[in-house]
Amino acid sequence: MPQKDPCQKQACAIQKCLQANKYLESLCEEVIRDMRRCCEAQGGNSVCCSGFKDPKPTEDKSDT
Template identity: 75%
Template sequence: MPQKDPCQKQACAIQKCLQANKYIESRCEDVIRAMRMCCEHAGENSICCSGFAREQKSTEPKIPGAP
């Protein structure tokens, strides 16, 4: 039996919150924050976090003059 994803509960909570709030992300900041915290701890052990890791890198502030 495959092991359950450590952040699946948080990923489902995000989907439920977004659906209930007509996909307005600002209304789900607390569950999104919980998912980020889970992903920080679970890292690559969570398939659910793969999109969060990519998203976080693309939203980091750019440093002027950096490649």
């Protein structure tokens, strides 16, 4: 029997939250943070994390 993905619970929570909130990511920030924490803790041992990338730090776009 295949082992359950360690971050599957968080991945499902994101989908449920997005569906309930008309896919507005800003309303699901907490569950997205939970997923990032899980992916960091698993260090690549989660298939669910394979397509879940941390956002790149935004560069300062001001022209000062």
